[in-house]
Amino acid sequence: MGKERLVVIGGDAAGMSAASQARRLRDDLDIVVFERGPHTSYAACGIPYYVGGLVQEWRALVARTPDEFRRQGIDACVRHEVTEIDPEGRRVRVRNLETGDAWWEPYDHLLIATGALPVRPAVPGADAEGIYGVHTLESGIHLRQIVDEGKARRVVIVGGGYIGLEMAEAMCLRDLETSLVQRGPQVMNTLDPDMGALVSDAIRGIGITLYLGEEVIAFDVKDGRLRAVITDKRELPADMAILGMGVRPNTELARAAGIPLGVKGAIRVNERMQTEVAGIWAAGDCAEVFHLVSRRPAHIPLGTTANKQGRVAGLNLGGRHATFPGVVGTAVSKICSLEVARTGLQEKEIAELGLEFVSATVKSRTRAGYYPGAGTITVKVLAEKGTGRFLGGQIVGTEGAAKRIDVMAVALHAGMTVDEMIHLDLSYAPPFSPVWDPVLTAVRQIVKEV
Amino acid sequence: MGKERLVVIGGDAAGMSAASQARRLRDDLDIVVFERGPHTSYAACGIPYYVGGLVQEWRALVARTPDEFRRQGIDACVRHEVTEIDPEGRRVRVRNLETGDAWWEPYDHLLIATGALPVRPAVPGADAEGIYGVHTLESGIHLRQIVDEGKARRVVIVGGGYIGLEMAEAMCLRDLETSLVQRGPQVMNTLDPDMGALVSDAIRGIGITLYLGEEVIAFDVKDGRLRAVITDKRELPADMAILGMGVRPNTELARAAGIPLGVKGAIRVNERMQTEVAGIWAAGDCAEVFHLVSRRPAHIPLGTTANKQGRVAGLNLGGRHATFPGVVGTAVSKICSLEVARTGLQEKEIAELGLEFVSATVKSRTRAGYYPGAGTITVKVLAEKGTGRFLGGQIVGTEGAAKRIDVMAVALHAGMTVDEMIHLDLSYAPPFSPVWDPVLTAVRQIVKEV
Numbered sequence: 095m096g097k098e099r100l101v102v103i104g105g106d107a108a109g110m111s112a113a114s115q116a117r118r119l120r121d122d123l124d125i126v127v128f129e130r131g132p133h134t135s136y137a138a139c140g141i142p143y144y145v146g147g148l149v150q151e152w153r154a155l156v157a158r159t160p161d162e163f164r165r166q167g168i169d170a171c172v173r174h175e176v177t178e179i180d181p182e183g184r185r186v187r188v189r190n191l192e193t194g195d196a197w198w199e200p201y202d203h204l205l206i207a208t209g210a211l212p213v214r215p216a217v218p219g220a221d222a223e224g225i226y227g228v229h230t231l232e233s234g235i236h237l238r239q240i241v242d243e244g245k246a247r248r249v250v251i252v253g254g255g256y257i258g259l260e261m262a263e264a265m266c267l268r269d270l271e272t273s274l275v276q277r278g279p280q281v282m283n284t285l286d287p288d289m290g291a292l293v294s295d296a297i298r299g300i301g302i303t304l305y306l307g308e309e310v311i312a313f314d315v316k317d318g319r320l321r322a323v324i325t326d327k328r329e330l331p332a333d334m335a336i337l338g339m340g341v342r343p344n345t346e347l348a349r350a351a352g353i354p355l356g357v358k359g360a361i362r363v364n365e366r367m368q369t370e371v372a373g374i375w376a377a378g379d380c381a382e383v384f385h386l387v388s389r390r391p392a393h394i395p396l397g398t399t400a401n402k403q404g405r406v407a408g409l410n411l412g413g414r415h416a417t418f419p420g421v422v423g424t425a426v427s428k429i430c431s432l433e434v435a436r437t438g439l440q441e442k443e444i445a446e447l448g449l450e451f452v453s454a455t456v457k458s459r460t461r462a463g464y465y466p467g468a469g470t471i472t473v474k475v476l477a478e479k480g481t482g483r484f485l486g487g488q489i490v491g492t493e494g495a496a497k498r499i500d501v502m503a504v505a506l507h508a509g510m511t512v513d514e515m516i517h518l519d520l521s522y523a524p525p526f527s528p529v530w531d532p533v534l535t536a537v538r539q540i541v542k543e544v
Numbered sequence: 545m546g547k548e549r550l551v552v553i554g555g556d557a558a559g560m561s562a563a564s565q566a567r568r569l570r571d572d573l574d575i576v577v578f579e580r581g582p583h584t585s586y587a588a589c590g591i592p593y594y595v596g597g598l599v600q601e602w603r604a605l606v607a608r609t610p611d612e613f614r615r616q617g618i619d620a621c622v623r624h625e626v627t628e629i630d631p632e633g634r635r636v637r638v639r640n641l642e643t644g645d646a647w648w649e650p651y652d653h654l655l656i657a658t659g660a661l662p663v664r665p666a667v668p669g670a671d672a673e674g675i676y677g678v679h680t681l682e683s684g685i686h687l688r689q690i691v692d693e694g695k696a697r698r699v700v701i702v703g704g705g706y707i708g709l710e711m712a713e714a715m716c717l718r719d720l721e722t723s724l725v726q727r728g729p730q731v732m733n734t735l736d737p738d739m740g741a742l743v744s745d746a747i748r749g750i751g752i753t754l755y756l757g758e759e760v761i762a763f764d765v766k767d768g769r770l771r772a773v774i775t776d777k778r779e780l781p782a783d784m785a786i787l788g789m790g791v792r793p794n795t796e797l798a799r800a801a802g803i804p805l806g807v808k809g810a811i812r813v814n815e816r817m818q819t820e821v822a823g824i825w826a827a828g829d830c831a832e833v834f835h836l837v838s839r840r841p842a843h844i845p846l847g848t849t850a851n852k853q854g855r856v857a858g859l860n861l862g863g864r865h866a867t868f869p870g871v872v873g874t875a876v877s878k879i880c881s882l883e884v885a886r887t888g889l890q891e892k893e894i895a896e897l898g899l900e901f902v903s904a905t906v907k908s909r910t911r912a913g914y915y916p917g918a919g920t921i922t923v924k925v926l927a928e929k930g931t932g933r934f935l936g937g938q939i940v941g942t943e944g945a946a947k948r949i950d951v952m953a954v955a956l957h958a959g960m961t962v963d964e965m966i967h968l969d970l971s972y973a974p975p976f977s978p979v980w981d982p983v984l985t986a987v988r989q990i991v992k993e994v
Binding site: 107137139140143148149154155386396397398399401402418419420421422423424425426427428433435437462463464465466494496497498499500501503504505506507508510514517518519520521522523524525526527529530 | 874
């Protein structure tokens, strides 16, 4: 009898974490990974820094190459696309994108780790040349090349999520004339608008033109190439447009195979990362994740979660019993001179759950007042009215936002009330914090409102 | 009938927090504070930065002056020493240090906030001129003056706790020939020796001479002035010695009045900050604090805790019912280019409790590998063998130690096991962390040992 065989679709964070973990635990398993692109296991989060020139070599973004995986006993096949899953026959249809050859590849266990795709606006011209998503290393390498060659002068970023903002900053750093169109009232709509406004200000401060409350209604295209981005209010001439409207799970393959999908079309999975079809697992940006604060499944595509889900899938495929309990919605980004962080639920998410809430926002210093280099930091906290259950927080500051959002994240994991958070024994020294940490100051404030 | 009267002994963090809080809540209370020194409410933690020249003006360290407190309706009397407490008669003996006048001052409520005193080695010459503690703003101003005037060339720091280390760095910054004598095997004995060694290396790296495993046995004194520090191994000529052996609670006054003392001579208090004598409260560095991990009272003098305890005492004195549950042993310091942080119990503390433990130490990067400016960070975690209960952690790194120790502190408050910590949803972006936060990497490691 031959060895059991694990097939992984997708060679980035989730897929390769799972493959590596399973490899470590089981010798008696053939592991083959099919990746459509030319790269494996790269840091997608690093692409804006590569395009912006802060990172010089794209190879620095690659954690492990296909060759390195092969030496580990993982058959990593790049430029191979899986075009169909046959759950009955336990096989997938694979096409070698170099040769055009196609065949059925059998599996005992299948892991879907197909990631996410950038959302494209459903408007005329959206497929024109010059409109780019930033979701693969290939796309990042291509963008950097265009900028290096001086082929673009004016760039319009469509959408002010964190990738849009990081790319806007990168383009600005490369001296391109950069503007950003955002449908909502402020950029960064994973923050409440009052906190998002601080980020909008920072973006304007480095010379990016913001068009808030505007919608892209078309792309002006000539000879297949972008000429301008057209909003409901104006026409913005552009040599290049970058999509920053967020991503959607890449699950067409799973849907076609009858694998049940959930929130926003992400693949439904249990705590062990199993789909509802026997022998098929899913992990990463293509899969649902349980939100420990809303107590509902969600789709929150992030590299950290992809790694954790991949690891858990790999442990299970390696014969262990492992579970991934879920996330609390933590995210951080560096935008211009600001650290921007959030965790838990924001106001609109709390309202969607039908909960009553209170909030408090405090502006503080990042260090002791007398210690040189202190900046400002704004901390917002949200709690359930009545019970005082801590529901989430948002932080925008010159430093220390990443530090402090993690304090809140752990408090959410522990299900703390704001009352319980008042006396948290957080570290203090003049270079790092005022005596009353801004998180504690905010918590002291909100306790009065509960 | 006259107003009720609150007398506070000690005008720094704990005393003034309590006075301010009580003032806000009750108009019908006379509040008088007696402070032996000339200053109120100053940032003792900032003294090394003032002496080192990073902070130019000592006034920057004063949060509020006696005049400011008086405008708030708090009668803050500086240069007034309380020399006796009469709990039966509900009065304290006060002496005006300027005029020499003395009198009995009646109280309805008394708060003892007398702080701590530097430990002096019980060796010959320890009272000579030229040997300084750093526990009051006055002492800091005096030290800075001596250095500014160029009166000292060689300084010996006795003791490698965080104040000793911060002062050693300050002296080194001021171009004094600086050495440090430490009895233990490494500096910073609130860390395990393996982690303390990283700090010892950093101290040596800026040109400070370390004498580890050496004990001061005498001070060589001539005409009442220090000439040299004598250890069990050598004689170190010195124009100045600075005590960095830690502090002990300043509770002679309380002891003489028959107020029960506890750990290390600190005043015993309950969760509301009441002593065991009716009408008498205590808060800050002179008081015990409950340790939430060891579940025992402890003496851990820190500005943050003093502020929290003072606030709770003030709330209670103001008519509310407030409690201070305790601390988990968090502390952070910036030593040379390193952030040094700890929380929970260290190995020797765990051993004292008779618990069996496991540990894991990982060395990681502070940012994504490809992101410029990444440094190294070493994270150690400790957990109870068998149960996996998280017991504490220590972090030494070029950046991000303060950030990460707070994650551990909240986990300790929540009583998490290391198993529960593995999937903490901590923030990730390339400028702030590798995808697997070093804390999570350490936790993944220790889980295998439990």
